[in-house]
Amino acid sequence: MAGLAGRFARRWFSGLLGSPLQVPALGLHVRGPAMLASQKDFNNAVSQVKLLKEDPGNEVKLKLYALYKQATEGPCNVPKPGMLDFINKTKWDAWNALGSLSKEAARQNYVDLVSRLSASSESPSPEAPAADRKQPESDSLVVTSEDGITTIRLNRPAKKNALTTQMYHDIIAALQAASKDESAITVLTGSGDYYCSGNDLTNFTHLPAGGLEEMARSAAALLRDFVNCFIDFPKPLVAVVNGPAVGISVTILGLFDVVYATDRASFHTPFSHLGQSPEGCSSYTFPKIMGSSKAAEMLLFGKKLTAQEACAQGLVTEVFPDGTFQKEVWARLKAYSKLPPNAMRISKQIIRNREKEKLHAVNAEESSVLRERWQSDECMNAIASFLSRKAKL
Numbered sequence: 001m002a003g004l005a006g007r008f009a010r011r012w013f014s015g016l017l018g019s020p021l022q023v024p025a026l027g028l029h030v031r032g033p034a035m036l037a038s039q040k041d042f043n044n045a046v047s048q049v050k051l052l053k054e055d056p057g058n059e060v061k062l063k064l065y066a067l068y069k070q071a072t073e074g075p076c077n078v079p080k081p082g083m084l085d086f087i088n089k090t091k092w093d094a095w096n097a098l099g100s101l102s103k104e105a106a107r108q109n110y111v112d113l114v115s116r117l118s119a120s121s122e123s124p125s126p127e128a129p130a131a132d133r134k135q136p137e138s139d140s141l142v143v144t145s146e147d148g149i150t151t152i153r154l155n156r157p158a159k160k161n162a163l164t165t166q167m168y169h170d171i172i173a174a175l176q177a178a179s180k181d182e183s184a185i186t187v188l189t190g191s192g193d194y195y196c197s198g199n200d201l202t203n204f205t206h207l208p209a210g211g212l213e214e215m216a217r218s219a220a221a222l223l224r225d226f227v228n229c230f231i232d233f234p235k236p237l238v239a240v241v242n243g244p245a246v247g248i249s250v251t252i253l254g255l256f257d258v259v260y261a262t263d264r265a266s267f268h269t270p271f272s273h274l275g276q277s278p279e280g281c282s283s284y285t286f287p288k289i290m291g292s293s294k295a296a297e298m299l300l301f302g303k304k305l306t307a308q309e310a311c312a313q314g315l316v317t318e319v320f321p322d323g324t325f326q327k328e329v330w331a332r333l334k335a336y337s338k339l340p341p342n343a344m345r346i347s348k349q350i351i352r353n354r355e356k357e358k359l360h361a362v363n364a365e366e367s368s369v370l371r372e373r374w375q376s377d378e379c380m381n382a383i384a385s386f387l388s389r390k391a392k393l
Ligand SMILES: CCCCCC/C=C/C(=O)SCCNC(=O)CCNC(=O)[C@H](O)C(C)(C)COP(=O)(O)OP(=O)(O)OC[C@H]1O[C@@H](n2cnc3c(N)ncnc32)[C@H](O)[C@@H]1OP(=O)(O)O
Pocket: 158, 159, 160, 162, 163, 165, 168, 197, 198, 199, 200, 201, 202, 203, 219, 220, 222, 223, 246, 247, 248, 249, 270, 271, 274, 276, 279, 386, 391, 392, 393
């Protein structure tokens, strides 16, 4: 069977070399619409592919094919070939896996990839960097890609990895890039002793010209975009919870596929203490995961869970002793990252897709309620209290 499939593949891929090829970009490249590749850039890239000195390999050619189709025809719109039509089914699967990626983004990815392929086939034999990825705007987030795993690391240990406004933007950009890069699995983790202490409460002190109302409006819009990225993320998403987690870093865990935690971790959502209300779709995912009364204890009364409790309630997949946490978790993730990436994506789609519409509606509602909450006296007083060092969780 393998021989038969291999023969089919060789025939088909050799045919492909004469046609337009493209691969998703390997680096972080989130650009505004004005900076996307033009049709002329795309046409040039299509011609350049035919001049490549080295055969980029079947997997890359398949990606080039899929991106070319997406860039020229949009999302896959033809019937799925039959099971025995191996070649056309493989091509169809690759095109279909690009989902609703816009023509412009596909065109850009095609151009970026061809430019990387051309560069690498021209330079003698550059050592591939371990972390082949452009870094985000601030040092507070570090994104690396290695062994089939893209890791997004919160890197503000002195502030317990509290999330600044810039970090929300950078995480959105990193997730968008990771959804299209070569990795099979994406991981979110923290540096230092905390996983994340949630929203940086000083975010609320930078009042724009429009005052509190404008601040609440733009924070709600950012929150909605941020959570949407987790809802829509197409690949396996794993949280490696290396220490205590607070606020939004806990609520979004319901949108991850797997959550590994050190036994030092705790899970705390003190929204009432802060005059706020749940976000990250937790008002929907938590009752589903742990039942409504356990969810209420966390989300209304701010009950802090130990790692073992969070695991017993289904929020955490598995707890590891702190001493061996990193070693055990990364060894396991490396093994998982070798599994066929398309199969993992498709399985995730089946598991998650029927919930997506609901999750988007929940996210919109939670963001709009918070927009009001952030303008309330209860919330303002709680933040002022933290900032004046009177209150700590
Ligand atoms: C676009 C907006 C979207 C908003 C979405 C809504 C999100 C909601 C939430 O996430 S609610 C949760 C908010 N988080 C908190 O309320 C946590 C506040 N922090 C604390 O209570 C404590 O710092 C602690 C329990 C996390 C850790 O205590 P401890 O171990 O004693 O350390 P320190 O308090 O000394 O912290 C060290 C250093 O970090 C600063 N810091 C910690 N967390 C935050 C934070 N969330 N915001 C701002 N700053 C934070 C802390 O002030 C110390 O700074 P310093 O060294 O004093 O300069």
